Amino acid sequence: MTPITLQHYLILAAVLFSIGIYGALTRRNAVAVLMSLELMFNSVNINLVAFSYYMPDITGVLFSIFVITVAAAEVTIGVAIVLSIYRNRNLIDLEQINTLKG
Amino acid sequence: MTDAIFYVLAGLILTSAMSMVQARNLFHAGLALITCFLGVAGLYVLLNAPFIAALQVLIYAGAIAVILLFGFMLTHHVMRDESNKRFSQQAAGMGAAAVMCGVLVAVIGASPWKTGPAPTHIDDLNQLGQQLLTSYLLPFELASVFLLAALVGAIMIARKEEGPPPP
Amino acid sequence: MVIFAQTPGFDSWLTPFLAPHLGAGPAQAVAMLLVLIGILAFISVNVMFLVWLERKISARIQNRTGPMMTGPRSFAETSMWFGGFLQTPADSIKLLFKEQIVPAKADKVPFYLAPMTIFAVCLSAHVVLPFGPLFWVADLNVGLLYAVGISSLTVLSILMAGWASNSKYSLLGGLRSAAQMLSYEIPLIFALLAPILMAGSLSMVEIVKAQAEYGVWFCVPSLLGLLIYFVSSIAEVNRPPFDIPEAESELVAGYVSEYSGLMFAMFFLAEFANMFLVSGIAATVFLGGWLIPFFDAPELTHPGLVEHPRLWVQVLGLLSFWVKAYFLVVIMMWIRWTFPRLRPDHLMNFGWKFMLPVAFLNLLGSALAVLLYQAYDTYLAFWAVGIVLVVSVVLIMRALKEPPPYRGPR
Numbered sequence: 001m002t003p004i005t006l007q008h009y010l011i012l013a014a015v016l017f018s019i020g021i022y023g024a025l026t027r028r029n030a031v032a033v034l035m036s037l038e039l040m041f042n043s044v045n046i047n048l049v050a051f052s053y054y055m056p057d058i059t060g061v062l063f064s065i066f067v068i069t070v071a072a073a074e075v076t077i078g079v080a081i082v083l084s085i086y087r088n089r090n091l092i093d094l095e096q097i098n099t100l101k102g
Numbered sequence: 103m104t105d106a107i108f109y110v111l112a113g114l115i116l117t118s119a120m121s122m123v124q125a126r127n128l129f130h131a132g133l134a135l136i137t138c139f140l141g142v143a144g145l146y147v148l149l150n151a152p153f154i155a156a157l158q159v160l161i162y163a164g165a166i167a168v169i170l171l172f173g174f175m176l177t178h179h180v181m182r183d184e185s186n187k188r189f190s191q192q193a194a195g196m197g198a199a200a201v202m203c204g205v206l207v208a209v210i211g212a213s214p215w216k217t218g219p220a221p222t223h224i225d226d227l228n229q230l231g232q233q234l235l236t237s238y239l240l241p242f243e244l245a246s247v248f249l250l251a252a253l254v255g256a257i258m259i260a261r262k263e264e265g266p267p268p269p
Numbered sequence: 270m271v272i273f274a275q276t277p278g279f280d281s282w283l284t285p286f287l288a289p290h291l292g293a294g295p296a297q298a299v300a301m302l303l304v305l306i307g308i309l310a311f312i313s314v315n316v317m318f319l320v321w322l323e324r325k326i327s328a329r330i331q332n333r334t335g336p337m338m339t340g341p342r343s344f345a346e347t348s349m350w351f352g353g354f355l356q357t358p359a360d361s362i363k364l365l366f367k368e369q370i371v372p373a374k375a376d377k378v379p380f381y382l383a384p385m386t387i388f389a390v391c392l393s394a395h396v397v398l399p400f401g402p403l404f405w406v407a408d409l410n411v412g413l414l415y416a417v418g419i420s421s422l423t424v425l426s427i428l429m430a431g432w433a434s435n436s437k438y439s440l441l442g443g444l445r446s447a448a449q450m451l452s453y454e455i456p457l458i459f460a461l462l463a464p465i466l467m468a469g470s471l472s473m474v475e476i477v478k479a480q481a482e483y484g485v486w487f488c489v490p491s492l493l494g495l496l497i498y499f500v501s502s503i504a505e506v507n508r509p510p511f512d513i514p515e516a517e518s519e520l521v522a523g524y525v526s527e528y529s530g531l532m533f534a535m536f537f538l539a540e541f542a543n544m545f546l547v548s549g550i551a552a553t554v555f556l557g558g559w560l561i562p563f564f565d566a567p568e569l570t571h572p573g574l575v576e577h578p579r580l581w582v583q584v585l586g587l588l589s590f591w592v593k594a595y596f597l598v599v600i601m602m603w604i605r606w607t608f609p610r611l612r613p614d615h616l617m618n619f620g621w622k623f624m625l626p627v628a629f630l631n632l633l634g635s636a637l638a639v640l641l642y643q644a645y646d647t648y649l650a651f652w653a654v655g656i657v658l659v660v661s662v663v664l665i666m667r668a669l670k671e672p673p674p675y676r677g678p679r
Contacts, residue, residue: 004108006217009145010210013110016119018203023123025195031174032128038166041118042142045154053149054217058229062238063131064154065230068161069245074250075166079173080259092177129432133379136425153471154412164421165451171428172447175440227410227471 009050016043028093032081034075041071108148115141128151128178139163195220304406308395316541317357323473323541323602325350330606367530375527379433381438384528384535387426391539391546394419398549399473401559401587402572412473416550418460420505423543424450427507427524442523445513445613450505450621457501457610459628463491463635464554473550474572477558481570483648486557490638490651494604497624502547502600504620506540510608513616514658521657548597549590556593559586564651627662634658 007100016039045064052060082092091097115138122134139162146155234242287296321336328335328349336353339343345352371380399405399413409415422448431443464487465471468479480486488495498580504511515523525536552558560569568582634654640651 004105006215007148007210008108008112009245010215011207012115014206014210015116015203017122017206018199019116019119021202021231022195022199025198026192027123029128029174031170031177032131034173035170036123038135038162038170039122039138040121042139045158046142046145049149049151050152053151054215056218058233061151061154062230062233065157065234066241066245068157069163069249072161072166073249075169076256077252077259079169080256083176084259086177097121111282124375125373129376129379133382133429152409152411153414156411160414160418164418164424168424168428168447168451171425172444174443175428175432200492226292228469 006050006054011044013043013050014044016040016046030085030092030094030097031079033094034078034082037078038071038075041067104148111141111144111148115145128145128174128260129171132167132174135170136163136167138166151229280569280639301406308406309392312392312395312542313538314317315545316538317361319541319545319598320357320537321354322599323605324356326599326602327606330603340555361534364530364534364679369530369532370527372527374435376433376435379429380527381532383426383430383433384532384539386429387423387539388535388542390419390422390426391542394546395542397473398546399477399558399590400450400549401552401590402569403578403584404559404583404587405474408472408474412472413471413476413550413554414460416473416546417454417461420543420546421450421454423505423539427587430528432526434524435525437463437508438522438526442515442526446507446515446524449507449511449513449616451509452617453501453504453624456497456506456620456628459493459625459632460491460498460501461554463487467491467637467639473553473558476554477560478570480557481560483642483651485648485651486555486560488555490655490658491555491631491635492655493627494635495551497628497631498551498555498658499597499600501620501624502551503604504616506543506547508540508544508601509605510611511616512610544598544601545594548601549594551597552590552593557589558593559590561585561589596668631658 014020018038020036020043024033027033027036032075045067048064048067050060052058052064085097086092089097118134118137118141122131122138125131125134139158143155143158143163144159146152287299290296291299291359325335327333334349334352336356337349338356339353339359340351340355344354371377394416396406397409397416399408426444428443431439431441431446434440464476467483467487467490468476470476470479477488507515515525520526523535528536564585566579566582568578569586572578572583635655638651638654642648642653644650
């Protein structure tokens with residue numbers, strides 16, 4: 001078994017990111033798409049903290065704090081928008097929310 | 103020992119992420135997502151970042167996942183499961199993700215990564231605080247303005263229209 | 270993995286006894302395991318006592334005697350406070366042998382997982398609680414954040430229970446509880462930031478040491494912080510007057526409606542253990558933990574560094590922590606049997622429009638106190654800031670108070 005290096009963490013994050021992409025592309029429920037987005041945020045954070053550990057430099061950890069901040073705000077607004085669409089039009093399927101289509 | 107823990111955590115994270123995107127029942131998907139978040143927190147502990155690990159548990163597993171489950175539980179009777187997914191969409195998504203994954207892994211394997219000696223403590227709180235209020239003061243303040251904007255926006259979206267009550 | 274701060278914990282007492290028989294490495298592992306088992310046993314016994322205490326206090330408040338029959342007769346004849354202290358063990362044995370009913374349409378896996386996770390979360394949060402000088406399992410350098418973060422997972426178990434029961438009462442209880450706990454977590458964390466700021470550390474042991482060093486407990490400069498933390502933690506553990514998620518008169522029993530037997534006992538256990546946990550955190554962070562007023566001993570101010578600690582001083586410190594924690598627990602029970610339940614909109618208004626601004630004010634005041642302390646090097650700075658804060662909040666509240674409604678000309 002080879003010792004764990006930076007590449008191990010990067011590959012894990014890459015696979016996690018791809019799973020998130022897959023989820024975001026195939027899911028139709030808006031909340032489920034938000035969940036997949038969170039997976040992608042997490043994989044980015046793994047990268048940042050791993051860089052920070054192996055460089056060693058504190059910048060990566062700082063950036064992961066900002067990413068967590070953005071993720072928290074994003075999910076709050078996202079769920080608020082989804083709930084408001086649901087309340088007004090009784091829809092949650094992203095393919096049916098197409099009022100703005102020309 | 104640390105290596106074994108890494109592989110166990112990696113397995114946990116990938117399995118739960120896969121079951122999250124595959125689950126028919128969205129509540130089970132949410133639970134799998136939380137498992138994934140907790141596994142990532144374990145990874146941060148392995149990377150000597152206990153502060154980020156605690157933040158991960160507090161914010162991701164304790165708040166974000168709860169908001170997502172909340173959003174799902176309030177809307178679930180519109181769409182119970184997604185069993186009528188189209189095959190073409192599935193295949194396209196799978197293909198795109200596989201290509202993405204292949205390219206990323208190839209690039210990661212080919213690039214020469216510069217690494218230094220591993221430190222004992224990468225998220226020393228004093229150091230973090232000093233950096234946030236000196237070198238990273240602008241992003242820090244922008245983040246606070248951003249959070250305020252998000253708070254105001256969420257309230258604006260959620261509140262009822264002012265005016266006379268409907269007849 | 271560097272997550273442990275410097276001071277060794279409770280297992281360091283056991284390791285020297287085990288090391289000659291097992292070797293150094295296994296001895297430490299076995300010591301850790303023994304300490305964990307000890308914590309588990311402690312939680313169970315403590316909860317039994319707390320349940321008995323709650324019944325007795327409610328009885329005293331309502332002019333009854335409470336459970337009197339289970340236990341030695343001669344004890345019960347002396348005073349109501351000695352009667353029936355075997356009632357909770359008897360109840361626990363009854364719950365243990367009851368049938369576990371699972372609703373037919375329940376979502377099985379989350380239904381079984383919910384009581385287990387709520388108890389596991391509660392147990393893990395106890396790990397960082399310092400019960401006395403050297404009486405802790407682990408002194409993590411992010412201890413307080415760890416305790417708060419782990420406790421925030423409780424809401425997930427409640428959501429799981431509410432969803433998996435497949436019953437409208439459970440679902441409503443779970444949703445209400447999620448909204449309430451998310452809202453009250455924010456003032457709770459802001460209240461805890463004040464002592465963290467003053468101590469300059471997240472480790473619970475370091476926070477107690479900082480209070481010893483300054484010569485004041487943190488409830489002096491941030492009395493408001495203590496009050497806000499205490500009120501929001503009552504909301505966090507879903508106790509009356511914040512028991513909207515399990516309101517008996519509206520929702521049967523909220524998210525525990527469909528549970529029976531041992532699984533119900535787990536929820537019950539976790540609720541009371543959480544009650545002690547939040548009181549213990551408040552006692553540690555705001556009320557000086559194991560410190561004793563007007564009594565200075567190196568064993569208390571520098572635990573772990575004293576060569577030959579005196580055991581009686583350490584036991585005294587342990588007792589001091591217990592008195593403070595139990596004082597807060599008794600106040601929680603007193604509140605429960607005195608105040609009526611809040612309405613959900615009142616609950617949200619109170620949390621967002623009153624507690625959060627006051628928590629911000631408290632945080633600013635604490636920063637000011639640290640600055641004053643560094644400038645003048647006297648503990649009176651903390652007293653001055655504390656008094657100014659309390660007086661100003663009282664004045665602001667009086668100024669903002671709405672005038673009584675107009676009742677017509679006299």
